Amino acid sequence: MNLEQQIEQLGQLAKAASRKLATATTPTKNRALTLAATRLREQQETLLTANFQDVELGKQNGLSSAMLDRLTLTPSRIDAMAKGLEIIAELPDPVGETLEMWRRPNGLEIGQVRVPLGVVGIIYESRPNVTADAAGLCLKSGNATILKGGSEAFRTNGAIVDALTAAVVGAGLPEASIQLVRSTDRQSVAFLLQQDRYVDVIIPRGGEELIRAVTQRSAIPVIQHFSGICHTFVDATADLEKAANICFNAKVQRPWVCNAMENLLVHQAVAQSFLSAFVPTLEKAGVEVRGCERTRKIAPQLKTANEEDWRTEYLDLILAVKVVDSLDEAIAFINTNGSGLADAIVSEDYSNVRRFLQEIDSATVYANASTRFTDGYEFGFGAEVGISTNRLHARGPMGLRELTTYKYIIQGNGQVRE
DSSP: OOHHHHHHHHHHHHHHHHHEEEHOOOHHHHHHHHHHHHHHHTTTHHHHHHHHHHHHHHTTTOHHHHHHHHHHHHHHHHHHHHHHHHHHHHHHHOOOEEEEEOOOTTTTEEEEEEEEESSSEEEESOOHHHHHHHHHHHHHHHHHEEEEGGGGGGHHHHHHHHHHHHHHHHTOOOOGEEEEEOOOTTTTHHTTTTTTTTEEEEEEEEEHHHHHHHHHOOOSSOOOOOOOOOOEOOOOTOOOOHHHHHHHHHSSSTTTTTTSSEEEEEEEEHHHHHHHHHHHHHHHTTTTTOOHHHHHHHHHTTTEHHHHHHTTTSSSEEEEHHHHHOHHHHHHHHHHHHHHSEEEEEEHHHHHHHHHHOOOSSSEEEEEOOOOOOOTTTTSSSOOOOOOOOOOOOEEEEESSGGEEEEEEEEEEEEEOO
């Protein structure tokens, strides 16, 4: 059997499994998730050994420090994966939920009910926790999943899926509920993206290059976010100590993730007092700060930020800073240069906060909090299968509900259409 046939077989098996998962009871799915959490903890040494091999090979291949950090498993990260599955098990099951029900004048009763998407293909890079998070969310929402992780985590992902599959079978669910493309051949992705007979949606997780490539080549609908160019606007009425804490967290805590701040906007009324204190704090933390001309008048040592900087997702300790004259200018700038993922205002003016929340066209919009909270776990979803900037079906962190669609159930008593 060649590679294309192998991928097609994964799709066939997943489609068959999805039919059974769609009608699986909530206790059965929860049992599979709790067994999976137990298996991950029991298999800790196996997971760490596989991961050590991947990390060492990654070092030899010159992976960046950010990629190595995402790739590396530790006992605490394994326990976090297990806890994530346990949290998913505790969450309400969306499948079968009645969204609306109404009666037509002719007596027909129409109900709108949540159902699984079917088969979800997930293509992702380096982060092995995605394997457990995505599989767990898909399982609870009644979807079969086909996982295609990056070659840099090949051994780690295989070990995780082995543990998850054993738990699924132990709970009496189909073995093909969770499958992994066990090939490092890049053609395997191309073949997976053509399985529109069996796979209902593709969710890519990774850099912009990966997501664009998947979108361009897929015969299957793709849920996407291309980049995370996130902004924080420090308003004229901001509590500057609060603003400094929020902005520092948004940039420095984990600069290589999509919800980290890339552009900082500061109202001209507080620019001198805020930036004269905050820029040195950033520089002390190793951040390369680039500023507009007005910013550089306050901090002349800074490199000049150009037009390209405002539209760049650095995923690094680099920050572009711009002084603006008004809330209107800040909103226009963000809507023009942002990627629609996450943006924040720091302000004590309720009317400004309300305008910002209403007028910023992003999936997640914050008032007086860090953009770093754009995450399924932080939103109470247990984990996330991805973050969407799409306008159709799902937007923002995707949890259980976002992995469902709906159907209409109509009950009659002999009605016919005239």
